[in-house]
Amino acid sequence: MAEARAAGTAYTPTLLIAAETTIQRERRLPLSGELHVAVGDSVAAEQVVAATALPGRVSAVNLARELNLPPGEVERWLLKRPGDTVEYNEPLAEYKAFFGFFRSQALSPASGTLEAISVVTGQALIRGESIPVELKAYVSGTVAEVQEGEALTIECTCALVQGILGVGGEAYGQLAMLAHRPEETILPTALTPEHGGKIVVAGAHLDWAVLERAREVGVSAVVAGAMRASDLDRLLGAPLGVAITGHEDLGLTVVLTEGFGEIPMAGETFDLLNAHAGQEASLNGATQIRAGVLRPEVIVPLREKTGRETPPPSGRLEVGSRVRVVREPYFGELGTVTALPPQPQVIPTEATVRVLQAKLDNGEEVTVPRANVELIER
Amino acid sequence: MNPEDIRLILATDCGSTTTKAILIERVGGEFRLRLRGEAPTTVEAPYEDVIVGVRNAVTEVEELSGRRILDEQGNIIRPARDAEGVDIYLSTSSAGGGLQVMVMGLVRRMTAESAQRAALGAGAIVMDVLSLDDGWETYERIQRMRQLRPDMLLISGGVDGGEVSRVVEMVELVGAAKPQARLGRQFQLPCIFAGNVQARPLVEEVLQDVAALRIVDNLRPNMDRENLGPSRQAIQEEFLRHVMSHAPGYDRLLAWVDAEVMPTPAAVGKLVQQVADAHQINVLGVDIGGATTDVFSVFDGQFTRTVSANLGMSYSISNVLAEAGLDNILRWLPEEVHPAQLSDQIRNKMLRPTTIPQSPYGLRVEQAVAREALRLALEQHKALATGLKGMRRERVVSFDQQHLGEASLIDMMKLDLLIGSGGVLSHAPRRNQAALMMIDAFEPRGVTRLAVDSIFMMPQLGVLSQVHPQAAEQVFWRDCLIPLGTCLAPAGTPRAGQAALTLEMKEQTLPVAAGEIQLVPLAEGEKRQVTLHPGRGLDVGEGPGKSRTAEIEGGVTGLVLDGRGRPLVHPAPADRAPTLTRWFGEMGMYPGEEVGNRG
16 A cells, blocks of 8 residues: 555656547536526537626725715715616715805716615725626537536547646637647748638647747647747746646647657657547646646547547556656656666665666666656556 | 653644654653654545545554554544554644635735734735735725635724724725635635724624624734734634635544644744744744745744745746746856756746656756745745834834834844755755755854754644643654754855954864855764854954854754855856855765766
8 A cells, every 4th residue: 555655656647648538527607697508418619508797896986085074974965876877987976065165076986886885984886887708618518417507517528638738728729730740840831821710739849930920820729849938938928937827818828748848749649639630629728737736638529439438547657667757867758667666766866766767768778766757658 | 631641642734735644652751753654635636535645644654663543444543552542643734725815904014914924823825915005996806805715814904993984994895795715615704803893893794794704803903012813813713613624524634633733834833933932042944845935933032924825846936936037046056057948947847846856957956946935935034024014103203104113023143043844955865955055045144053854744743732842842852853053154245365254163263265165064962162253344243343152053064154245145157167166065065076067
């Protein structure tokens, strides 16, 4: 049991790359609202399946202060009552004295509905018009479950690729392969207006010129192995501090499958995307690398199911396991585990850690910390 | 159970990633750490039950000790009998994101800041501070309250007897926002009001249908006094009652423990306070984690805790880079590094937070980032550990909230003990690396003892100190702290070519040149009477140029004579490689000839 636990903590959980898997995605309204579909309904990715209205912005004005009166006296001079509709700059209250010679007004800071007036403080709260929110299905599939007025779950059998980091939110489009090999870096000229609205796969390295061109032609999303951190900062307009993303408004969504630098896309990831070139896909850049980890994903709903689903990752590291090293000095190298010494060993930093020995695909025999590899299970 | 009957103590700390269990045993009248076990925390899917991780960690303790602690049903056997069971079981917790509190006050630098100190001292992560002068529009404040979904809201505002309407005005915004609690959608958000007593009935009226309101004594009863105790107590009680009881598996954890579960940082703070009080010393403690860095201090009896929520060594490592800037990381690296590659490398650690450096160069990069994370965390701590702002002073008719009483309580010349904790310090392959990282980041002045928490058991000892202070104190000094030694550093800018400091110790006279660092071995447990003679214009605590005698203690590192100046004078970029190589070489930081080699 101790061995299993130790192994379980020894490596980064594998990113999921599945040729066929059934997933469920919950679609939850930010506030109670209306669902437009029922259990069993087939839905398309971009179909609106639920809607609600978010309460409008609240603005405040202190009528007592505006009129220079004690809060308790405000009531007498009100022109509008809670529940009334008000316009921007419309008088909410007016104080008159000395037969109207002295007059002061309190104006509404916003258009909306007068929600409340406090007799204690004289504060008036005006709520602006409610904001409609429409929720798309995100993935094409079948409604598996509904929580009336709140949420629904859509089930979909699909090919699934999880990335390591994304920016930008949900996106849709046809998959277009720009790179022909996982290690290929494409040029901006590879992008043409025909790629507008599509999800393009750019191979190894995504450079700034390609990103600019992708935005120019209206690409929906780009999937690539890696990019320079400085280019990502440029795209975001500020350095990315913490990997909690998905709400950026960038004009396109970017999903990286490997990380920062110049790293070829993993062969299996590339091959799977390539196998579905031309098909409609859904994609989400939202990432959260914290407790409750969330990775970006590319989902291609399958038209025909084989029923042979990719098994979930076992997480077991064994002699013969295929691994990828995810830390220098062997970052990005693929190899096969040749030994799993049970006792912790001293590595060149002088730290004593659990290691594995592997034969890299370039023939080199190396020892690496178990914490620095990812399993390739398929 | 009477404290004198306690022989075996089991304590766990349920962290956000790992649950750590320690077993403490009384042997010959003295409590000692016997061993520890750990397992991944299981608050999240697929387990969603904290008890699974606790049992796994305890199982490891069982396997290592040969002592049976869990019965057939998986419950902890109590009291201890022969070869099974323990006498008491205690726990702390920061799993599931810890305790997340949103704070409100009238004026940002006065009541809101006091409320922030109260929440941090209770072990909370402060998600946001709202005040009437925060610069947000009303709708933005309401949006923040709705979006952030805190575990709890702490509202301060107004001195007792002061104006009521502004406080109520602010509370009315809470009424309009109707914020929801993070856990337990069907429950009302716990809300603590610790403001003007006169406002209480009105606050009750506004919030009665919106939040689970609790009223405690004003945390700022007047401008000259802070009263944070009742708020801290209430936050911790509400943490147990509302937050923990809604987290998966915690109902059983709460039933298991023999003393209330404490938020992890609150337990660490408790311990730091006890150490400072018991020995009448000024203490600074730091815990640098993957996502956050906590700093605790007790100066002249006043306790302060801060959390730098986005300074950490894995999840937040990119933010350290963003806040410190690449040049400040590069200044700690002796090798020629391509800046863009270094930036990519640091960012990749954020993407794969559990990886570890394999090469000495990789280790130096992490330790360079750690110095900057620690430095920034201390800066943030200094900004909050201040006297009360807005205090009236005699002969000052009106008060000026910007300029009075803002001096930081943190005076590095008065610091007696600096304790480092967290992976990058506790697990540094060489203890000297931890010592120099702390010295470089915190720049202690005068005479300062240095220590690291060996395996980060301060949380468990903090909660233990509530029920058995003697056991906590014994284990803390004997097994938890590893004394590194003492840093001797004059403040001021040393003159090139002259001695920055001369140390007289027994028959030895040890000068350290300006801009240099020198390591003098002095073993753990050894003490020396020494005299420090600072260079001209430099200060070791007695004033510029004045000598000082002190008793100093050794440790696994020894004595570090630091002549590099305070503030520390960094070498020009062209001199960086040879200077850092010399400093690192003197401190015995890295194996062999590795410095300068990126292999």
